[in-house]
Amino acid sequence: MTTYVGSRVPRVDSVDKVTGHAIYGVDVALPGMLHGAVVRSPYPHARIVAIDTSAAEKAPGVKAVVTGKDFPHLFGAAIKDQPFLAIDRVRYVGDPVVAVAATSEREAQYARDLVRVEYEQLPAITDMRLALADDAPLVHPDMHTYERGGHEIIPHTNCNTLYRYQRGDVEAAFAEADLVVEGEYSAHAVSHVALEVHVAVAQYDQFSGDYTLWVTTDRPFFLRDDLAGGLGVDGSKVRLKVAQVGGSFGAKGVPIAEAIAAVLARNTDGRPVKVELTREECLIASQLRVPAIMKLKTGVNKDGFMIARSADVLWDSGAYTAYTVGVAIRGSQTIVGPYRIPNLRILSRQVYTNKAITGSYRGYGTTQVTWACESQMDEIARELGIDPVEFRLQNGYEEGDSYLNGQIMHGVGLRETIETARDEIGWGSVDRAPAPHLRRGKGIATMIKPTMTPSSSNVVINLGEDARVQVVCAAPEIGSGQDTVLAQMAADAVGVPLDDVSVPATDTALTPYNGPVASSRTTYHMGNAIVSAGNEIKGKILELAGKTFGVDPDYLEMRDGEIFDGEGELLVTLKNLLARYHGEGLSLTAGGRYTSAQSQLLKANPGEEWISSIFWMLCTQAAEIEVDTETGVIRVIKVAASADVGKAINPLTCEQQIEGGVVMGLSNGILEDFKISNGRIENGTLADYKVATIQDMPEIVPILVESVHNEAPFGAKGIGEPAAAATPPAIANALFDAVGIRITDLPITPEKVLAALSEKKEAEPGD
Amino acid sequence: MTIHLESTINGRSVGINVDPTLTLLEVLRENLFLIGTKEGCGVGECGTCVVLLDGTPVTSCLVLAGDADGRDVETVEGLAPDGELNEVQQAFVKSGAFQCGFCTPAMVLSATALLRRNSSPNEEEMKQALGGILCRCGAYPKILEAIIAATGEGA
Numbered sequence: 063m064t065t066y067v068g069s070r071v072p073r074v075d076s077v078d079k080v081t082g083h084a085i086y087g088v089d090v091a092l093p094g095m096l097h098g099a100v101v102r103s104p105y106p107h108a109r110i111v112a113i114d115t116s117a118a119e120k121a122p123g124v125k126a127v128v129t130g131k132d133f134p135h136l137f138g139a140a141i142k143d144q145p146f147l148a149i150d151r152v153r154y155v156g157d158p159v160v161a162v163a164a165t166s167e168r169e170a171q172y173a174r175d176l177v178r179v180e181y182e183q184l185p186a187i188t189d190m191r192l193a194l195a196d197d198a199p200l201v202h203p204d205m206h207t208y209e210r211g212g213h214e215i216i217p218h219t220n221c222n223t224l225y226r227y228q229r230g231d232v233e234a235a236f237a238e239a240d241l242v243v244e245g246e247y248s249a250h251a252v253s254h255v256a257l258e259v260h261v262a263v264a265q266y267d268q269f270s271g272d273y274t275l276w277v278t279t280d281r282p283f284f285l286r287d288d289l290a291g292g293l294g295v296d297g298s299k300v301r302l303k304v305a306q307v308g309g310s311f312g313a314k315g316v317p318i319a320e321a322i323a324a325v326l327a328r329n330t331d332g333r334p335v336k337v338e339l340t341r342e343e344c345l346i347a348s349q350l351r352v353p354a355i356m357k358l359k360t361g362v363n364k365d366g367f368m369i370a371r372s373a374d375v376l377w378d379s380g381a382y383t384a385y386t387v388g389v390a391i392r393g394s395q396t397i398v399g400p401y402r403i404p405n406l407r408i409l410s411r412q413v414y415t416n417k418a419i420t421g422s423y424r425g426y427g428t429t430q431v432t433w434a435c436e437s438q439m440d441e442i443a444r445e446l447g448i449d450p451v452e453f454r455l456q457n458g459y460e461e462g463d464s465y466l467n468g469q470i471m472h473g474v475g476l477r478e479t480i481e482t483a484r485d486e487i488g489w490g491s492v493d494r495a496p497a498p499h500l501r502r503g504k505g506i507a508t509m510i511k512p513t514m515t516p517s518s519s520n521v522v523i524n525l526g527e528d529a530r531v532q533v534v535c536a537a538p539e540i541g542s543g544q545d546t547v548l549a550q551m552a553a554d555a556v557g558v559p560l561d562d563v564s565v566p567a568t569d570t571a572l573t574p575y576n577g578p579v580a581s582s583r584t585t586y587h588m589g590n591a592i593v594s595a596g597n598e599i600k601g602k603i604l605e606l607a608g609k610t611f612g613v614d615p616d617y618l619e620m621r622d623g624e625i626f627d628g629e630g631e632l633l634v635t636l637k638n639l640l641a642r643y644h645g646e647g648l649s650l651t652a653g654g655r656y657t658s659a660q661s662q663l664l665k666a667n668p669g670e671e672w673i674s675s676i677f678w679m680l681c682t683q684a685a686e687i688e689v690d691t692e693t694g695v696i697r698v699i700k701v702a703a704s705a706d707v708g709k710a711i712n713p714l715t716c717e718q719q720i721e722g723g724v725v726m727g728l729s730n731g732i733l734e735d736f737k738i739s740n741g742r743i744e745n746g747t748l749a750d751y752k753v754a755t756i757q758d759m760p761e762i763v764p765i766l767v768e769s770v771h772n773e774a775p776f777g778a779k780g781i782g783e784p785a786a787a788a789t790p791p792a793i794a795n796a797l798f799d800a801v802g803i804r805i806t807d808l809p810i811t812p813e814k815v816l817a818a819l820s821e822k823k824e825a826e827p828g829d
Numbered sequence: 830m831t832i833h834l835e836s837t838i839n840g841r842s843v844g845i846n847v848d849p850t851l852t853l854l855e856v857l858r859e860n861l862f863l864i865g866t867k868e869g870c871g872v873g874e875c876g877t878c879v880v881l882l883d884g885t886p887v888t889s890c891l892v893l894a895g896d897a898d899g900r901d902v903e904t905v906e907g908l909a910p911d912g913e914l915n916e917v918q919q920a921f922v923k924s925g926a927f928q929c930g931f932c933t934p935a936m937v938l939s940a941t942a943l944l945r946r947n948s949s950p951n952e953e954e955m956k957q958a959l960g961g962i963l964c965r966c967g968a969y970p971k972i973l974e975a976i977i978a979a980t981g982e983g984a
């Protein structure tokens with residue numbers, strides 16, 4: 063029985079956020095704080111010939127000027143390929159070259175403009191399709207010498223990731239298939255546009271050599287290690303204190319402002335330095351979604367069963383790999399979709415280009431491959447003359463099916479997500495002509511995503527003598543309602559009122575190790591750790607109550623701060639029990655740890671266990687749209703978004719994630735469009751790079767499917783990422799339904815719609 | 830060089846000498862420590878810096894501090910003066926009309942200004958009033974729900 067889990071309690075950060083009291087990274091200010099500014103490369107690819115900082119150093123208020131030579135270390139998640147400041151060459155427009163700290167932001171910017179950098183331009187590679195050509199200029203000629211993990215690369219080329227997967231005999235199955243559908247799909251670079259810019263404050267202690275940073279991040283321990291790598295120090299020398307995060311969506315995991323602040327702080331005699339990027343810097347020189355070009359070929363038999371699929375995926379990491387290697391590997395596996403296909407072949411290659419860095423973006427590759435997979439699913443269904451919903455149901459994973467690596471899948475509510483989305487949108491009925499130039503249509507798309515596996519979460523729960531509970535863990539609130547959900551689980555696990563539970567801010571020197579707040583993993587992993595620590599604390603309290611009242615603790619129960627005897631009668635409140643020990647003071651602490659590494663659920667074909675996922679995210683969306691055939695403008699009318707959450711710890715926060723995901727998916731899919739020429743982003747402003755406003759919002763109906771997962775805390779899985787992935791293909795499929803055109807390259811802009819409409823008209827003049 | 834400002838800020842008269850090149854946003858955040866007002870772009874494109882100037886929402890990053898002289902400025906800090914959330918704030922809490930919360934001060938202020946001006950706006954009017962404020966978390970559906978609830982229609 064739970065008191066808080068499963069209920070729609072208001073978020074614990076409500077008052078702080080509606081009153082403006084929450085302290086974000088941008089709000090952090092320390093005594094004596096300096097401000098930083100960055101000189102960035104104006105060229106996509108160039109050799110640094112000389113840097114003259116003399117005028118900048120003499121400028122008013124300047125306390126430090128730092129260049130790449132001062133920190134000749136490389137960092138990176140899978141390939142250590144990136145310095146904090148360019149060392150001898152710049153690799154994209156916006157690559158940081160020199161950092162300046164001064165007593166005010168204006169002085170720092172003034173001095174920055176006095177720095178003279180002499181460049182020798184180099185041939186640039188700015189189109190991923192050309193990056194593997196024999197004569198392509200190399201972005202990292204020394205790639206083969208970089209320290210890296212176990213993945214494959216193609217040395218002396220731009221290919222920084224090579225991954226292949228094969229099962230069965232794809233060619234034989236294509237030959238046997240009744241229908242083979244082939245297509246090429248592309249997903250573009252989009253920006254996270256977290257409304258809080260990249261920001262950090264850093265301070266250096268000359269005596270201990272320790273760096274302390276006040277940051278806004280979703281992955282404190284990963285960020286700490288990247289920072290240590292770039293600074294050339296041990297991880298123990300870097301401490302991160304995490305403020306409220308004004309949105310991340312995967313953006314705030316690699317050192318960006320943090321790197322600049324830290325290198326400056328090393329040179330200011332202990333004065334803290336704040337670095338706050340401008341919005342333009344965030345758009346052109348922070349991190350984007352990895353663009354992908356996906357060739358997909360699928361064979362089906364006439365009964366509508368998929369028998370073979372081959373995929374050839376090309377990813378563009380931009381100038382440095384950051385978190386993209388995992389995207390290129392895990393993402394490409396997901397191009398199979400949530401479907402049983404016996405014969406498979408995947409080739410995934412990722413290339414460097416002289417463009418902005420890319421990386422993790424809500425879905426970690428899933429949004430790109432879902433676009434290809436779900437667009438093609440629709441094409442196949444239509445060619446076969448099968449209803450797209452039925453086609454998905456017929457091929458979709460069910461509980462107990464085996465995944466690519468033979469893992470037996472558990473907690474698979476796919477069918478119910480498809481059926482509920484279908485019913486909510488009113489599948490099969492469409493008002494096709496509200497006006498002669500307006501046409502309506504409906505489309506459906508689904509998705510699957512694994513979570514980072516294996517990974518672990520640790521927590522320390524403390525019950526103080528005031529009966530208040532602190533959930534000490536490194537899981538920053540990035541906006542997803544995480545604090546609330548963790549507090550709810552802790553309140554029930556310990557048996558105390560939710561109001562008495564707090565989740566203190568993350569501090570890597572105090573909070574135990576946690577994997578990232580990414581991959582929708584926190585509720586599941588940290589939840590399990592909390593349940594274990596919370597139960598231990600509860601056990602200790604019941605023991606104390608038993609001893610105090612001379613009863614057997616096994617018959618006692620604690621709920622909501624009250625302890626009940628075997629008859630269900632109130633024995634004592636927790637507060638009164640603790641008051642009896644007030645003189646000596648009492649503080650109970652328990653640690654909880656969860657790692658998925660040992661789980662039996664991960665069993666798979668020998669050697670392929672790493673492909674397993676401890677749980678699966680599944681989300682189906684059905685969209686109704688209206689397209690204006692004169693302007694090409696799409697209006698999304700309604701989206702029914704059904705997600706399998708395992709168990710909703712808090713239906714309110716689950717709905718928030720789904721609604722927010724749909725808004726982001728819509729925005730990515732039909733509005734956001736970088737104009738990039740020769741590697742240079744030409745529209746690095748929010749006036750020119752359009753992001754959805756409340757006026758673009760369709761009616762969104764979130765639907766929560768609960769396919770309880772046995773190893774999950776209260777049955778709960780994750781929900782942060784899935785909702786953003788299915789929206790663009792659902793819209794594209796609805797567009798086909800409305801007017802019979804198919805856009806395969808994102809975004810779906812009015813220009814593309816008009817071009818496709820006129821092409822269609824020419825092809826069938828009688829229509 | 831500085832100029833002298835005499836404004837009413839959250840109901841209190843404030844006199845202050847400031848650099849005339851500063852924006853109202855900078856003065857609020859850096860001189861008066863009213864950090865509830867956020868900066869998302871600094872160039873008038875995101876709406877997170879909205880404050881009420883004589884009751885009307887303005888993007889404070891585009892207003893020079895001098896232009897606030899003699900006028901009435903309201904920031905999010907002024908909405909719950911005695912620790913009592915106003916109706917819009919209460920509705921935001923109840924509906925869960927925020928996620929990261931970075932746009933929330935601007936959203937709450939704009940919605941409050943709208944409802945003062947028009948106690949029963951329709952949905953189009955609500956969307957129009959908030960159309961200039963980005964919420965990347967996509968809290969829009971619940972923001973709309975909250976404003977409807979705050980009009981008393983949502984009950």
Ligand code: FES
Binds near residue numbers: 869876888889
């Ligand atoms: S900060 Fe003023 S509009 Fe963005």
Ligand code: FES
Binds near residue numbers: 929931963
């Ligand atoms: S709640 Fe995050 S930007 Fe609106």
